[in-house]
Amino acid sequence: MAHGAAAGHGAHAHGEHDHHPTGWKRWVYSTNHKDIGTMYIVLSMIAALLGGLMSWYIRLELAEPGIQFIEDTQFYNVLVTAHGFLMVFFVVMPAMIGGFGNWFVPLMVGAPDMAFPRMNNISFWLTAAGLVLLVMSAFVGGGPGTGWTVYPPLSSIAYHPDAAVDFGILALHVAGAGSILGAINFIVTILNMRSPGMTMHRMPLFAWSILITAFLLLLALPVLAGALTMLLTDRNFGTHFYDPAGGGDPLLWQHLFWFFGHPEVYIIILPAFGIVSQLVSTFSRKPVFGYLGMAYAMSAIGVVGFIVWAHHMYTTGLGVNARAYFTTATLIIAVPTGIKIFSWLATMWGGSIDFKAPMLYAIGFIFLFVVGGVTGVALANAGIDFALHDTYYVVAHFHYVMAIAAIFAMFGGYYYWVGKMTGRQYNEGLAKAQFWLFFIGVNLLFFPQHFLGLAGMPRRIPDYPDVYAGWNMVSSFGALLTMLGTFMFYFIVFHTMRSGKPAEANPWGEGATTLEWTVPSPAPFHTHEVQPVISAGDHGNGGHGHGAHPRPAE
């Protein structure tokens, strides 16, 4: 039935009429969610190369005690800063929200495009302009060496007198404006443009995850914008928001930054949750266990994520009552995340599991997220954090729980959807080899950092005592494998585009029930021009049917 629907679709809506603008205008002036999604993914892959090479250079420097390559420690700081900014704002967010979100939210909810296609375009271009500004910042006056948290007084005019930090601030302003507009677009698309019968409680979990992420973006990013504006005026116009000499307080920045920054880490990981839910369901050939619980667990994570920010600030002299509150609130997040982990496991339980590359990445994600989640429970306790704050334990924790976990979801999502996006299927053997190389690489890279952190090795310092030498060497060797795995991924992307086998409309079989698999591969320029009508049990993650039928054209 589904394939019949897809064929009917093709004949009526696309066929020979698949016209689209050509040349550079097709991309620069684009109002098409698929083209804009593709541009986001390309941007993300460029930024990932930059950010990845920076981390590789950091690990080369840290491979042995003493200074190997980086004599200028400000340059080391710039590498750390730029790596964080690039990966958070210009790799993960553009790939998952801008890329996969743009491509598949309209396809999954049965919408013909995004709600505001022109605004969709400016969201992308503002992100690109932000990236250019960020790259420019590195070439001005030694670059910004503030860390991605940009704490004053280090980020103040006294310690960064050149324009580097101003470029960084404006980069985030511009990219942030793009993200806010994108968030509005996703929310309106999901609330207003779903197919007839596609109720909220039938909507695939990836669309749910993007909806909740968009609300977090909408409410968190303006607070960052306000904080950045005050930093900008402190630096350039003589205000004293963060300057004790004028009655201000640098901790104000930390509160505002983390009020944004904590939701930001959920902005990164929630779309990953959504992707993994689709993957686990598809390759277990079962609907997601506890679909509604999964949707509302994400909502709960989104809400609670706004009231835990000061757990990043335990060592700043926070009062004991505040520490008790933030510890408790933070630990509560373990409940909805636990719901998600157990629901994924229960989805797999008794399923007919197909260990294709996307499924390997989904299971890898669950493993990494659990490891990072467990160390998160440890760090959530203010007492323990006093000992571990600003050590490599924290570095290991957040790279497990949001950085590589998010990358795993992105790789999984790429292998899952590349056939739909390009019309060509990846090579399964290559992809599986890439998975194992990458999986072993990142674990060798980050697991030893727990030991280094517990032994007291501080973050953000290019040198360390000899006692930390062993595990740092292991970690850097892991970085080598991770780098090879990353290059192999780029090779597979290239290989798939050049010589991938033609992809079927649905290469995954009965497990793939969402609407993107009812349209041909590659997805035509315009899809769902006749919106499919959804009945109970179809195409959401709640059901497992194949009953979509096109709404009769009038």
Place this chain on the structure above:
Amino acid sequence: MAAETVKSHPYHIVDPSPWPATGTLSAFLIATGGIWFMHGGPPLLLAAGFALLIFVFYGWWRDVVKESRAGTNHTDEVAHGLRVGFLLFIASEVMFFFAFFWAYFHSSVPAINRVAHTVWPPEGIIPFDTWGLPFLNTLILLTSGATVTIAHHAVVAGDKKKLVLWTGITALLGIIFLICQAFEYSHAAFGFTDGIYPSTFFMATGFHGFHVFVGTCFLIVCFFRARAGHFTPQKHIGFEAAAWYWHFVDVVWLFLFVAVYWWGSSGYHGPMGH
């Protein structure tokens, strides 16, 4: 486009447009030009960026108005989406002001921050007299909230003359507010760089004033669109958005008035500044 011949859904598939990329160019010019200016350069790029931005605003929104008036694009579903989108935009604006209020209370309420000032306004700062110009501004904005509502009733009733009149009066009240605020700023007893009190005062009231300016421009556009007969009792999203924006600006002012001008002056017991 060929696709539209088979389109059976109510949504608006927008044609490719040069405005987003041009708008991004203007943002890039403003950012780089702004940095150049802040570090001692001439404001050339900055001015060019703003000029381009205004051009993009004009071109982009002219296209939206055209699409709306072409008839078939802005169906009820699309109109609903535009309204929800605008409300979400206002929600993000609320969070922008949230940051400045946070800065204000962080500096002035010891109960939430142990290093906050125990005396507010801080020693040496002479605040404005709450019941002078600030109260007059409150009355102006509250009145404008009422006049925009009269205009809203007029558009629903299809009374074009009344709509034009009361939209114009609202915009005029916005301009008067801005004049009053400029007068107030020029008579402040504290300088922009005189510490945390002026920092929070000028940042919060200054951004509010900028929003009044934007809202006034929005209302002026609505005034001319109303005169041209763009608004019908069934369809007047542009006006509705302007009215919502105006109410938002109004509510932010009420918080500013109560927190900054009223409570924020209550710790002071000397002669007030004007």
